[in-house]
Amino acid sequence: MIQAILVFNNHGKPRLVRFYQRFPEEIQQQIVRETFHLVLKRDDNICNFLEGGSLIGGADYKLIYRHYATLYFVFCVDSSESELGILDLIQVCVVIK
Template sequence: MIKAVLVFNNHGKPRLSKFFVRYNEDMQQQIVRETFHLVSKRDDSVCNFLEGGSLIGGSDFRLIYRHYATLYFVFCVDSSESELGILDLIQVFVETLDKCFENVCELDLIFHVDKVHYILQEMVIGGMVLETNMTEVLAHVEAQTKLEKQETTAVSFVKAGMASAPTRAIAAVNTLKAAAPFKR
């Protein structure tokens, strides 16, 4: 089972953190710091698997990570998960982000955090891998984007109609006055 997905930059600033196990806020921050220290001090030529830190579960847990440019993508998993399968999942996650944001960068993760969480949720739910086919994930993301655009258009249409409502009401009253003048 996947316990957490963490993405942080070369300076240890978290850009995405999704915990599938309940930890309080302070513990989550400590886990991110400890994970960064464990992963960042490793050379790029060594294996991308290491034993979990003392906070995330010790020897029963593994940290599986990839370092792309300025970002570390780390999956904290228990011993039942396949290390190579998780490495493949990280690759698919990054490629999907790259397709959605056209050359994904750290700023995309900062300014589109909701979309990044949605993409991750299409792939992993409750710590279990749901989908690894990038085409399927992209199809769901595109459908969600279309739905959001339709909703935005509908809201804009309603707002435009509401903005002109007072003008239409005054025009209707003036028309009634002209048609049937009030007699005393």
């Protein structure tokens, strides 16, 4: 199940933030910052899957992301979701736009 969808630019400014689990506003902002730093420090040549940060659920959740031009598309999903399915969903979202 998808827990959150985050889209932010290369500088970490959120462009779209949607949580499907209730978090206080301060925690949401911390999650966006933590996710941005986790994704930004990764090289473009390595896989697009990583374990969720400590704020959003730890090892039970995965962050699946793609970097297109100046935007990062990040989906936080639980362990029952297919990584390749989510990557395909991101691709469909980008192509439709």
